[in-house]
Amino acid sequence: MRGWIGVCIVLGMSLMLVQCSPQQVLNASAPRATLVMATNYPVGARPTVPPRATIVAPLGSVANPVKFAAAPQIEAARTEKNAENVGRLLDQITGLKFQISVPMNYATVASALETQQVDMALLSPTLYIVARERYGAEALLTATRGGSKVYPWCIIVRADSAIHQLRDLRGKRLASPDPLSTSGNIFPRAYLIERQIIPEQDVIWTYSGGHDRAIIALMKGEVDAAAVYGEDPGRKDARELVKTIYPDVYDKTRVLFNSASENIFIPNTTITVRRGLPADVKDKIRDGLLQLVKTASGRAEMSGLLAITGLDIVEPKDYDMIQTAAETAGIDLADELAPAVLRPVVSPTPTAPPARTPRP
Numbered sequence: 595m596r597g598w599i600g601v602c603i604v605l606g607m608s609l610m611l612v613q614c615s616p617q618q619v620l621n622a623s624a625p626r627a628t629l630v631m632a633t634n635y636p637v638g639a640r641p642t643v644p645p646r647a648t649i650v651a652p653l654g655s656v657a658n659p660v661k662f663a664a665a666p667q668i669e670a671a672r673t674e675k676n677a678e679n680v681g682r683l684l685d686q687i688t689g690l691k692f693q694i695s696v697p698m699n700y701a702t703v704a705s706a707l708e709t710q711q712v713d714m715a716l717l718s719p720t721l722y723i724v725a726r727e728r729y730g731a732e733a734l735l736t737a738t739r740g741g742s743k744v745y746p747w748c749i750i751v752r753a754d755s756a757i758h759q760l761r762d763l764r765g766k767r768l769a770s771p772d773p774l775s776t777s778g779n780i781f782p783r784a785y786l787i788e789r790q791i792i793p794e795q796d797v798i799w800t801y802s803g804g805h806d807r808a809i810i811a812l813m814k815g816e817v818d819a820a821a822v823y824g825e826d827p828g829r830k831d832a833r834e835l836v837k838t839i840y841p842d843v844y845d846k847t848r849v850l851f852n853s854a855s856e857n858i859f860i861p862n863t864t865i866t867v868r869r870g871l872p873a874d875v876k877d878k879i880r881d882g883l884l885q886l887v888k889t890a891s892g893r894a895e896m897s898g899l900l901a902i903t904g905l906d907i908v909e910p911k912d913y914d915m916i917q918t919a920a921e922t923a924g925i926d927l928a929d930e931l932a933p934a935v936l937r938p939v940v941s942p943t944p945t946a947p948p949a950r951t952p953r954p
Contacts, residue, residue: 653713653875654690660875663695663703664716664899676899677716683892688882690875699803701774707731707868714867714879716899720776722864723916724927730869733913734880737863738904739828743912744859747777748824748831748852750812753845757819760851763791766818767798769808774927776860776916778805781853782821783923806835812847813840824852829901861912863900 651657664677674696681692695712697703704721706712708729717725717733725731736743749768751757757766763786771778779801783793793799800817802808808820809832822832831852833843840846853859865883867876886892887905896902920927 659691659693663712679895733864733908735865735905737902746824746854769811769817777823784919805832
C-alpha cells in the first residue's frame with residue numbers, strides 16, 4: 595500500500611511540472627535569496643550608478659561669469675581692450691563678474707547667443723535683427739552718439755580719384771567691412787542696387803574685416819573706394835580710426851557720398867541679451883550700464899568702444915527697416931551666419947579677400 599502511495603505522489607508532482615513553464619520550474623527550485631536578486635536586475639545586467647548631479651555656479655559669479663561679446667566693428671584688439679575695461683567697471687557697479695570676448699566676425703556673435711556661449715553682446719543693428727528673429731534675443735539698450743540714436747553711412751574714395759559720382763564706381767574695387775555690416779554693406783548695397791549699380795556685377799566688392807581695415811585698404815591702394823559708417827553729430831566717419839597710422843588720411847581721401855544728405859539713417863548699435871537670461875541678471879546689467887555712462891570713466895571707455903557717448907531705451911520696431919534693406923540688397927541674413935565658435939583675437943594685416951560669388 596505504501597508503495598502505491600509513493601507512486602501516486604510522484605505522478606502528481608510530474609503532472610504539476612508539465613503544466614508549469616520552464617521559468618516557473620526554475621523559480622520553484624531556486625533559493626529565495628536568489629529570487630530577490632533576480633527580480634531586481636535582469637539576468638546578466640549590472641546595477642547602474644545614478645549620474646552625479648551637476649552643480650552650476652550662479653550666473654555672474656567668478657566660476658560662471660556673464661559672458662559679454664563685442665562684434666569686431668573696428669580693429670579687434672582695440673575693441674577687446676575697451677570692452678574689458680567696461681567689464682571691469684560693470685563688475686564694480688553690479689557685483690557681477692564679466693568675461694569679455696571679441697570674435698573674428700560679426701555672424702559668430704549672433705549665433706553664440708543661441709548656444710549660450712554668450713550671455714550679452716554689443717551688436718550692430720543687423721546682428722540684432724538676426725539674433726532677435728532667429729534666436730529670440732532681447733535688446734536692453736541702444737547706443738547714442740551726440741544724443742542721437744541713429745547714424746549715416748558713406749562711401750570714401752581717394753582725393754585724387756577719378757570717381758566723382760556713384761555711377762563712376764562701375765568697374766572699380768570697393769572694400770566693405772563685413773557681409774553683415776549695416777552701414778558698410780547692407781545699406782550701401784541696397785542703395786546702389788536701387789540705382790542699377792549691382793555689386794559683384796558692376797563693382798568688385800571685397801570684405802576687409804572691419805571699418806578701419808576698409809580705410810586702410812583704400813589708403814594702400816588695394817581698393818578704389820570704401821563703404822563705412824559716416825560722420826554724424828557724435829563722431830567723425832571711419833577715417834578717424836586710422837589717423838594714428840595715416841595722419842594725412844583726411845587730406846588723401848574725400849567723401850563721395852554720405853547718406854545723411856538724403857536723410858537716410860540707421861538705428862544705432864544695441865546691448866542685447868540671450869533668450870532665457872534670468873530677469874534679475876538682466877535688470878542688473880541694464881541698470882549697471884545706465885549708471886556706468888553717467889560716470890566720467892564709464893563714458894570714456896564707452897566712447898572708446900564704437901564712440902558710444904550714451905545709452906537709451908530700445909524701440910524694437912525702429913530696427914525693422916534693416917530687414918527691408920537686406921531684402922533689397924539681396925542678402926539672406928540667416929544664410930550669412932557662421933558657426934558659433936569664439937576664436938582668439940588676432941589682428942592680421944588687412945588684405946582683400948577673394949571676390950564672392952554673385953547672388954541671384
